[in-house]
Amino acid sequence: MNSAGLYIHIPFCISKCSYCDFFSIPGTEIPDSYITRLIQEHEYRKNQANALWSSVYVGGGTPSLLSEKHIARLFAAVLPNCTKDVEITFECNPDDVRPELISALKDSGVTRISLGIQSFSNEKLEFCKRRSSKEINEKALELIQKADFHHFSADLIAGLPPLNDDGNQLMYDISRLISFGVDHISLYALTLEEGTPLFNQVKHNPQLIDESKSDELWIMGRDYLEAHGFSQYEVSNFASEKNQSVHNKKYWNMENYAGIGAGATGTFYNGASALRFTNTLNIEEYIHCAFNEQEEKITINENDCINEYLMMGFRTLNGIKPSVFYERFGIPLSTRIEPSFSLWLKNQKAVITADGNYALNRDGLLLLNTFLMEIMV
Ligand code: SF4
Known part of the structure; x- marks a missing residue:
């Protein structure tokens, strides 16, 4: 049987980080009805893909807001359609990492944690309204390190305001991550996205960020990572070959993947063209409408597919x-x-x-x- 990737979107966040333009809605508890709908959609997309999942990625929003019960229900539905060597990544917000969550993820077959650290500077985390702190980040890293998942990834952002980093903070952030056994690091340079709270702050105070400074810091971070055994293998991703993300490589190689959840996208390639499905962003509509009525379906013609292939490759x-x-x-x-x-x-x-x-x-x-x-x- 063919294999494909599966992306599961959990579009809920307790609070909004000021730089973030991902689709998410405020929520502390994820409704049972959303999980039920995800499981129903999984059945629908599984038949559409006619493939086993060789990678699963649970992203958001904040997947770590899922309760242990939700995690067990969701993976009970997904696991029977996975290959034996499946990579299952689960994104966590450090503030949610607790022993019960870790046990539920291990019991459900999760092989890889992706932890949104962004920085160890309390000043930067507070400024960006991130629901975390240096201490919370360290506690989460320690718990995940002890749990010994097959793979452990973390994200950092270079150039977060306030702009007081001459490179020392970023180097500290990287070395701190390495000290907790992280085997994959995604390093981004801060970009200002229109419509975010940070964008509005910068309109009134342009000195708050400096994208060229973010780029300079990012280059310092890249060099530091490479000097410490983390090879760049994609624009923002660093790891040795055996620790590279199987799921993300599916996107860059343009292999089939299904997407489930409000706002999720899936793409199925057919020769030189493709069909892309994107679910509604409206949670109520997602829960109550037939899948083929709430989704946007587009055909990607050969020329656009070639352009995407060049962009990704x-x-x-x-x-x-x-x-x-x-x-x-x-x-x-x-x-x-x-x-x-x-x-x-x-x-x-x-x-x-x-x-x-x-x-x-x-x-x-x-x-x-x-x-x-x-x-x-
Ligand atoms: S937790 Fe993640 S998805 Fe939610 S607002 Fe912050 S950066 Fe965005």
Whole structure:
């Protein structure tokens, strides 16, 4: 049987972090009816995908708001459709990490925790209205380290306000994560998203953030991570090869994945084109309407699929294999990326890897959008 990824969206947050533009609604307790609907949708998407899940990712919002009972119910439905070696990632907010949650996740077969640390600076966490603190972060890291999941990932953001970091705070954050046995780190440079509370604050006080400073800090963080055994394998992701995220690589390689939950997206590829399903953001509508009535369904034509493939593939240091591209789209990769790629190669911003893949290198990745604009048709 074929395999695919499964994304499960839990769109509830107790409070809103000021920089965040993800879809989530305020809530402290997740209604039973939402879990019941997720389980029903799982049945529906499983039949649609006709595949076993080789990766499952529970993201949000805040999945760690799920009760132990909800976790058991949800995974009792999902696990029978998983491959034996499935990677199951569960996103946690440090403030929710408690022994009962950890036990429920272990009992349910979760193999990988992704913990939203963002920073160990209390000043930054408070400023961004993050429901956490240095102490809460450390306690959560300790509990997860002791539980010994197969994999352990954490997120950091470079450039959070107030802007008082000359690099020391970020280096401290990274080394603190490493000391707790984290084997995968996602490092983001702060970007200002329109419509967020931070965006409105910055309108009145532009000095609050400095995106070029965030980028400089991010580069310092990247170099520090690489010097400590965490290789960059995608724009924002660092790990040794065996600790890379199986689920995220499905997105970058454009493999099939289903999405369940309000606001979730799934994509099924068919030769050179694809069908994409996106669920309504309205929780009531999601719970009460037939799945095929509340979802938005779009066909992605061949040209858009090729553009997406280039966008996704060039995000990774592994790049794109010309033979795989040809097999998928029936045209040589060179017809879509030349003459730009040769120029980037000449300027030492791109490489042809030992495996014959075409990729941007670390310096080229810093200019990914410029490269994509050159090659998109
Ligand atoms: S907890 Fe995560 S999803 Fe919720 S507001 Fe904060 S950053 Fe956004």
